[in-house]
Amino acid sequence: MKVWLLLGLLLVQEALEDVTGQHPPKNKRPKETGENRIKPANKKVKPKIPKTKDRDSADSQPKTQSIMMQMMDKGRFQKPAATLSLTAGQTLELRCKGNKIGWSYPAYLDTFKDSRLSVKQNERYGQLTLVNSTAADTGEFSCWGQLCNGYICRKDEAKTGSTYIFFTEKGELFVPSPSYFDVVYLNPDRQAVVPCRVTVLSAKVTLHREFPAKEIPANGTDIVYDMKRGFVYLQPHSDHQGVVYCKAEAGGKSQISVKYQLLYAEVPSGPPSTSILASSNKVKSGDDISVLCTVLGEPDVEVEFRWIYPGQKEHSAVWGE
Ligand SMILES: *[C@@H]1O[C@H](CO)[C@@H](O)[C@H](O)[C@H]1NC(C)=O
Ligand SMILES: *[C@@H]1O[C@H](CO)[C@@H](O)[C@H](O)[C@H]1NC(C)=O
Numbered sequence: 614m615k616v617w618l619l620l621g622l623l624l625v626q627e628a629l630e631d632v633t634g635q636h637p638p639k640n641k642r643p644k645e646t647g648e649n650r651i652k653p654a655n656k657k658v659k660p661k662i663p664k665t666k667d668r669d670s671a672d673s674q675p676k677t678q679s680i681m682m683q684m685m686d687k688g689r690f691q692k693p694a695a696t697l698s699l700t701a702g703q704t705l706e707l708r709c710k711g712n713k714i715g716w717s718y719p720a721y722l723d724t725f726k727d728s729r730l731s732v733k734q735n736e737r738y739g740q741l742t743l744v745n746s747t748a749a750d751t752g753e754f755s756c757w758g759q760l761c762n763g764y765i766c767r768k769d770e771a772k773t774g775s776t777y778i779f780f781t782e783k784g785e786l787f788v789p790s791p792s793y794f795d796v797v798y799l800n801p802d803r804q805a806v807v808p809c810r811v812t813v814l815s816a817k818v819t820l821h822r823e824f825p826a827k828e829i830p831a832n833g834t835d836i837v838y839d840m841k842r843g844f845v846y847l848q849p850h851s852d853h854q855g856v857v858y859c860k861a862e863a864g865g866k867s868q869i870s871v872k873y874q875l876l877y878a879e880v881p882s883g884p885p886s887t888s889i890l891a892s893s894n895k896v897k898s899g900d901d902i903s904v905l906c907t908v909l910g911e912p913d914v915e916v917e918f919r920w921i922y923p924g925q926k927e928h929s930a931v932w933g934e
Contacts, residue, residue: 681774
């Protein structure tokens with residue numbers, strides 16, 4: 614008897630809760646008393662530690678001393694500002710002081726296992742180098758010191774550094790998207806994001822509905838524009854459904870983004886549900902049979918399929934994702 618295994622993964626609900634967190638941490642580390650919860654790596658860190666000197670009084674947000682440095686030409690270096698604009702093609706080198714530095718950077722760089730990126734740990738600092746940068750690398754780069762006890766490490770909230778970098782590239786006002794069409798799920802109990810991010814800090818960005826063609830006002834009550842995320846629907850509603858796109862204008866040029874299909878999905882949040890279905894429950898010897906395993910849940914939940922079936926040794930179970 615031949616057994617065909619089909620893997621099915623239905624993702625019905627975009628996880629829009631932590632849209633900035635493109636990399637949810639994979640390992641939950643134990644929480645210690647008095648310690649802040651470990652936040653997803655590239656979530657904005659707002660340490661609640663009082664400033665010692667009001668040196669940064671120009672900044673409205675309190676912050677600890679950043680451990681991040683940007684290396685410049687000829688051995689010069691500087692503390693990067695909260696946002697930086699670099700011309701695509703340039704090499705980016707960041708260093709963070711510490712002997713066990715953790716990093717986060719745009720998920721795109723991991724997705725494509727990019728050879729342009731290298732992350733090294735030296736004796737006294739961690740080093741991130743990105744060569745031949747492109748507009749698609751636009752995003753948050755951050756680092757933190759790690760406090761380790763044996764193999765278990767946690768983030769040292771007092772030693773962090775972060776900067777959001779715009780890589781400006783000719784003809785790319787929007788951070789390029791891997792697809793021409795994206796689906797954004799609207800869920801009533803969480804924010805939804807139309808992720809049209811720009812590569813130019815000064816770009817003016819507007820949101821538009823395709824049919825009937827009209828600009829969708831984003832004035833801060835219902836929909837807001839966040840440079841680092843895109844248009845954020847604070848309270849998604851079924852009326853928001855439809856096809857939208859963004860338009861950016863900068864330096865006398867304008868460009869439109871890919872299109873986004875907004876779909877309302879009232880799926881309750883919770884653990885994923887699984888179901889298994891065989892093509893038949895009675896087959897003759899020699900016949901084919903297929904078994905479909907479906908997981909219904911939020912895309913950010915890691916799903917691992919493991920197949921065990923009669924006549925097969927357990928340790929050779931088929932694994933899938
Ligand atoms: C960077 O660009 C140069 C020139 O185009 C090329 O020779 C080199 O292989 C690129 N490096 C990486 C790591 O992609
Ligand atoms: C924002 O937009 C809403 C709906 O389009 C409108 O009713 C409201 O008056 C606007 N508020 C401001 C401050 O422009």
